[in-house]
Amino acid sequence: MVIQQALNSLQLGSIYALIALGYTMVYGVLRLINFAHGDVFMVGSYAALFLAVSLHCPLLVILPLTFIAIGLLGVVIERLAYRPLRNAPRVSAVITALAVGLFLETIMLATIGPEPKKFPALVTTTLYTFGSFTTTNLQIMIIMVSIILMIAVDLFVAKTRTGMAMRALSWDKTYAPLLGINVDRIVSVTFGMGAGLASIAGIFVGLAYPVIDPYMGIMVGWKAFVSAVIGGIGSIKGAVIGGFLLGAVEILSAAFLPSTYRDMIVFGLLLFILLFKPQGFFGLPVQKKV
Amino acid sequence: MVKNFLSAVSLLGTVAGIIVFFSCDKSDSIKIGLNAELTGSVPVVGKSCVNAAAMAVAEVNARGGIALADKTVPIKLLVEDNEDKAESAAAVAQKFVSGGVLAMIGPNASRNAVPSAVVAESNRLLMISPWATNPKLTMDKKYIFRACFTDDFQGNVVAAFIYKKLGLRRAAVLFDVTSEYNKGIATVFKESFVKTGGTVAAFESYSTGDKDFTAQLSKITAAGADVLFLPNYYNEVPLQIQQARQTGFTGSIVGSDSWGSEEILKLGKDMLNGLYFTTHYSADMATDKARKFIADYQARYGSRPDDVAALTYDSFGLLFESIQKAQSRDPEKVRAQLSSLSKFLGVTGAMEFRSGSGSPVKSAVVIQIKNNAFTYFDSINPL
Amino acid sequence: MKRKLALFLLFSAGLTCALCCDFLRLLDPYVAQILMYIGINIIMTASLNLVNGYMGEFSVGHAAFMAVGAYTASFFSISVFTHGPAPVVFFPLSLFAGGGAAALVGLLIAIPAFKARDDYLAIITLALIMITKSVFENIPWFGGPAGYSGIQKYTSLSWVFVCAAATVVVVRNLVNSNFGRGIIAVRDDEVVANLVSVDTKRVKVLAFVISAFFAGIGGGLFAHLIQFINPRTFSIIKSTDFLLMLYLGGSGTLVGPILGAGIWTILLELLRFLGIWRFAVAPVALIMLMIYRPRGIMGGKVLN
Numbered sequence: 001m002v003i004q005q006a007l008n009s010l011q012l013g014s015i016y017a018l019i020a021l022g023y024t025m026v027y028g029v030l031r032l033i034n035f036a037h038g039d040v041f042m043v044g045s046y047a048a049l050f051l052a053v054s055l056h057c058p059l060l061v062i063l064p065l066t067f068i069a070i071g072l073l074g075v076v077i078e079r080l081a082y083r084p085l086r087n088a089p090r091v092s093a094v095i096t097a098l099a100v101g102l103f104l105e106t107i108m109l110a111t112i113g114p115e116p117k118k119f120p121a122l123v124t125t126t127l128y129t130f131g132s133f134t135t136t137n138l139q140i141m142i143i144m145v146s147i148i149l150m151i152a153v154d155l156f157v158a159k160t161r162t163g164m165a166m167r168a169l170s171w172d173k174t175y176a177p178l179l180g181i182n183v184d185r186i187v188s189v190t191f192g193m194g195a196g197l198a199s200i201a202g203i204f205v206g207l208a209y210p211v212i213d214p215y216m217g218i219m220v221g222w223k224a225f226v227s228a229v230i231g232g233i234g235s236i237k238g239a240v241i242g243g244f245l246l247g248a249v250e251i252l253s254a255a256f257l258p259s260t261y262r263d264m265i266v267f268g269l270l271l272f273i274l275l276f277k278p279q280g281f282f283g284l285p286v287q288k289k290v
Numbered sequence: 291m292v293k294n295f296l297s298a299v300s301l302l303g304t305v306a307g308i309i310v311f312f313s314c315d316k317s318d319s320i321k322i323g324l325n326a327e328l329t330g331s332v333p334v335v336g337k338s339c340v341n342a343a344a345m346a347v348a349e350v351n352a353r354g355g356i357a358l359a360d361k362t363v364p365i366k367l368l369v370e371d372n373e374d375k376a377e378s379a380a381a382v383a384q385k386f387v388s389g390g391v392l393a394m395i396g397p398n399a400s401r402n403a404v405p406s407a408v409v410a411e412s413n414r415l416l417m418i419s420p421w422a423t424n425p426k427l428t429m430d431k432k433y434i435f436r437a438c439f440t441d442d443f444q445g446n447v448v449a450a451f452i453y454k455k456l457g458l459r460r461a462a463v464l465f466d467v468t469s470e471y472n473k474g475i476a477t478v479f480k481e482s483f484v485k486t487g488g489t490v491a492a493f494e495s496y497s498t499g500d501k502d503f504t505a506q507l508s509k510i511t512a513a514g515a516d517v518l519f520l521p522n523y524y525n526e527v528p529l530q531i532q533q534a535r536q537t538g539f540t541g542s543i544v545g546s547d548s549w550g551s552e553e554i555l556k557l558g559k560d561m562l563n564g565l566y567f568t569t570h571y572s573a574d575m576a577t578d579k580a581r582k583f584i585a586d587y588q589a590r591y592g593s594r595p596d597d598v599a600a601l602t603y604d605s606f607g608l609l610f611e612s613i614q615k616a617q618s619r620d621p622e623k624v625r626a627q628l629s630s631l632s633k634f635l636g637v638t639g640a641m642e643f644r645s646g647s648g649s650p651v652k653s654a655v656v657i658q659i660k661n662n663a664f665t666y667f668d669s670i671n672p673l
Numbered sequence: 674m675k676r677k678l679a680l681f682l683l684f685s686a687g688l689t690c691a692l693c694c695d696f697l698r699l700l701d702p703y704v705a706q707i708l709m710y711i712g713i714n715i716i717m718t719a720s721l722n723l724v725n726g727y728m729g730e731f732s733v734g735h736a737a738f739m740a741v742g743a744y745t746a747s748f749f750s751i752s753v754f755t756h757g758p759a760p761v762v763f764f765p766l767s768l769f770a771g772g773g774a775a776a777l778v779g780l781l782i783a784i785p786a787f788k789a790r791d792d793y794l795a796i797i798t799l800a801l802i803m804i805t806k807s808v809f810e811n812i813p814w815f816g817g818p819a820g821y822s823g824i825q826k827y828t829s830l831s832w833v834f835v836c837a838a839a840t841v842v843v844v845r846n847l848v849n850s851n852f853g854r855g856i857i858a859v860r861d862d863e864v865v866a867n868l869v870s871v872d873t874k875r876v877k878v879l880a881f882v883i884s885a886f887f888a889g890i891g892g893g894l895f896a897h898l899i900q901f902i903n904p905r906t907f908s909i910i911k912s913t914d915f916l917l918m919l920y921l922g923g924s925g926t927l928v929g930p931i932l933g934a935g936i937w938t939i940l941l942e943l944l945r946f947l948g949i950w951r952f953a954v955a956p957v958a959l960i961m962l963m964i965y966r967p968r969g970i971m972g973g974k975v976l977n
Contacts, residue, residue: 004504004508004537005505005508008502008504008505008508012502027792033792033795081960081964084964085963085964085967088963088967089967089968091725091731091920091924092920092963092967092968093963094731094916095916095917095920095921095959095963096959096960096963096964098913098916098917098956099917099956099957099959099960099963100956100960102952102955102956103952103953103956103957103960105952106949106950106952106953106956107953109329109949109952110949110950110953113333114328114329114330114333115333115334115553116331116525116557117557118528118556118557118558118559125536127535127536127538129538134536134537134538136536205501209501209502209529210528210529210532210557211501211525211526211528211529211557213331213525215331216501218909218910219499222799222909225796226796226799226800229792229793229796233792250502251502251504251505252505254496254502254505254506255505255506255508255509258467258495258811259467259495259496259497259500259506260467260468260495260497260807260810260811260818261807261811262497262807263803263804263806263807264803264804264807264808264811266803267799267800267803267804267807268800268804270796270800271785271797271800271804274785274793274796274797275785278788278793329949375905375906376819376820376901376903376905376906377820377899377901377902377903377905377906380899380900380901381899384706384899384900385703385706387702388701388702388703388706389703401819404819404822405820405822405901405903408822408823408900408901409900409901412825412900467818468810468817468818468819469818469819470819473819497810497818498818
């Protein structure tokens with residue numbers, strides 16, 4: 001039973017982690033909590049649905065195509081809604097983010113309709129039973145691909161020039177341009193990557209829980225945001241750890257307690273962690289200059 | 291500061307005035323309000339409801355309206371979306387109270403209907419819910435009615451069906467504890483099944499909006515149940531069945547009338563093959579009246595009517611007949627007629643209201659899903 | 674002096690109008706309901722303004738205070754005052770109880786607020802909303818997830834007007850006092866504020882408590898208007914609604930919340946004919962406004 005729940009937690013955690021990565025990367029670079037991120041994840045799911053159902057693409061084609069398409073969406077949103085507000089008070093950007101999220105939800109509702117849609121089974125599931133626990137090839141695939149992506153992102157940020165630029169920008173916004181960093185381009189890349197990762201999460205959610213609707217991004221978005229904060233917002237490792245931790249807490253609390261207590265536990269835990277580690281696990285301590 | 295305040299107030303005042311102007315209605319028709327789940331998690335329910343309502347009203351208006359004493363009065367249908375949110379449903383009920391409707395049809399989901407009924411009852415608004423089966427809806431109320439059976443009846447039907455017809459003894463339930471309907475019928479089923487002699491090996495719950503049930507389903511599989519009862523809505527059941535199979539559950543799965551929308555076939559496809567559920571009517575055992583209704587609906591909307599549509603059509607039928615019998619637009623008189631209506635033959639079968647209860651006495655059907663279609667299996671009549 | 678007289682006359686005129694509308698049924702009930710919604714939103718937004726606007730914090734927990742106020746006030750009016758005095762007496766008492774309970778929760782939140790700012794406060798207040806919602810879902814006495822029903826409609830235009838006026842006046846007086854300068858000092862630079870002997874802890878606690886108190890009253894009015902509340906009503910979405918109204922109108926100003934609440938409520942009602950598209954048009958309008966007037970409609974002007 002324990003292994004069963006552990007596997008379930010890993011699957012859910014991977015999804016939260018992928019979305020949390022987007023939050024954390026954007027926050028690192030812009031100090032903006034992109035509240036529209038959860039809805040970008042939802043759009044990613046629908047985009048994949050469209051590719052699968054209308055264009056009959058196989059999964060291997062859908063994954064990169066959706067990543068690119070939604071990545072572009074992220075770049076466009078940044079360009080239109082956030083860039084003009086880069087020097088405005090932070091709260092304006094936050095309100096804009098909320099408005100963008102609402103807009104995305106409405107567009108999907110109005111064009112596709114409120115009925116939940118079936119996400120096609122692009123992977124024929126085979127059940128593997130090992131004594132006390134069962135898993136499916138789908139579950140294993142989700143966990144493994146997610147981990148590979150997370151490692152890829154970490155390597156990208158640590159080793160490539162663009163990655164270094166992203167880190168430089170997250171440490172000091174004012175001086176980075178002086179070092180020849182094209183702030184606009186780096187921000188666009190960050191948004192693109194974050195959105196792309198969220199869309200992959202959207203595909204995985206579509207495969208694992210094949211009924212999708214336009215509202216599914218809201219709660220998932222907030223929970224992934226919580227994961228990013230628990231891990232330390234701005235830290236890639238943190239987002240990953242936070243995602244898995246949250247997945248585990250959710251699954252385990254549903255396993256042992258009535259499900260109505262779940263949110264209370266998850267958020268109570270969050271507060272508890274923040275009490276002792278106000279910057280999250282891997283966050284950088286915030287220094288205030290007087 | 292005062293100047294700004296004044297300009298703000300006058301701006302608001304002007305706009306309020308515009309709203310007043312546009313919201314006045316001066317015609318002489320009988321207004322009926324429709325409180326439907328057009329958006330939210332079960333929009334197909336709302337759509338069926340609106341379609342059937344529009345058709346029922348159009349049919350009456352084609353004859354000029356309802357014939358009362360000296361003249362024929364047309365019907366005006368006012369449709370509002372309750373967004374499948376309890377507070378919005380209650381707000382819509384309020385709006386209809388203020389709007390001077392003769393009666394309100396809907397909401398359909400018990401979680402929305404029950405709170406709307408509280409508002410309707412305290413404002414003496416006549417309400418008929420087509421599809422809400424939770425007993426609380428009409429309990430201790432004078433103005434609230436429904437066109438369907440209650441879960442007190444349905445829960446027993448499911449228990450008897452599983453025990454006698456399927457011959458299974460160890461049941462498990464997975465239900466939404468935050469939704470009136472699911473919680474109500476799950477509880478009735480549990481009591482009834484145990485009373486009949488069966489065991490309920492697991493009684494697991496989740497909250498509306500959850501998508502991951504693997505924790506609860508793993509427990510159910512581990513408890514060794516041979517049948518799983520899923521009294522949940524059409525958008526959740528396919529996920530639950532899929533995850534149940536993935537946790538290794540191989541037993542039978544049975545549902546209740548919340549499965550009744552054909553949308554469930556689209557979302558569930560093959561995994562629903564061979565499964566049973568209880569509901570209000572079956573298209574393939576139709577009476578003449580039902581057949582005509584199905585044909586008309588199909589011609590008008592291009593799809594087959596589901597149970598929500600049929601029950602909505604019957605709700606209007608009940609209302610129109612009561613108005614006709616009362617020969618009056620007075621809601622009190624109409625209500626009186628409705629509460630003693632006997633032998634009404636609707637699309638969903640015969641029904642009658644007895645001893646001042648707002649819930650009709652009528653039969654249930656069991657449907658089996660075969661080859662991606664609903665097929666009639668059995669009927670259960672009330673005692 | 675003249676200003677005070679003008680304001681007093683304005684208040685009396687407004688109150689008389691409201692009383693007339695209530696007792697003489699001058700207004701179409703639908704319009705009256707919209708006006709009451711506007712009033713309640715004004716109370717919520719103005720109280721939020723104290724913490725988010727003047728003190729510069731980023732709290733998303735306002736819906737939680739509203740929830741506590743709504744449930745408490747309903748509990749009092751249904752269960753405590755069942756055989757009590759006339760509604761005109763016990764309704765304000767119930768509202769007060771709701772406000773008081775919400776204020777207690779505000780006190781609880783103020784403590785973590787000492788250390789956390791900005792995004793971390795956002796998380797903490799988000800956790801507050803979720804936990805509050807969860808708590809009400811699990812307490813059977815308040816109806817659990819199915820909701821609390823049987824609330825009588827005691828809210829009327831007069832009550833809403835009085836409470837809204839009270840909220841605005843209290844916030845205004847607070848902000849113009851020494852205490853208010855303390856609040857603004859915390860917003861501008863907390864470390865410096867501490868250095869010039871502003872008791873930042875006390876300031877924060879009072880700001881949260883007062884803000885929560887009025888939010889609780891707003892919640893009580895809300896509950897007695899729609900006659901039914903359930904935990905899902907007081908979600909993060911409700912909080913973001915108030916944030917939108919506040920920043921639309923201009924935070925940190927007095928008239929901002931009133932305008933923001935009014936315009937957003939009316940706009941959404943007027944756009945009803947667009948159906949679902951109103952939720953696309955309204956956000957786009959908001960985004961355009963943020964781009965061209967990032968401080969909101971009234972923002973950037975210092976008004977007393």
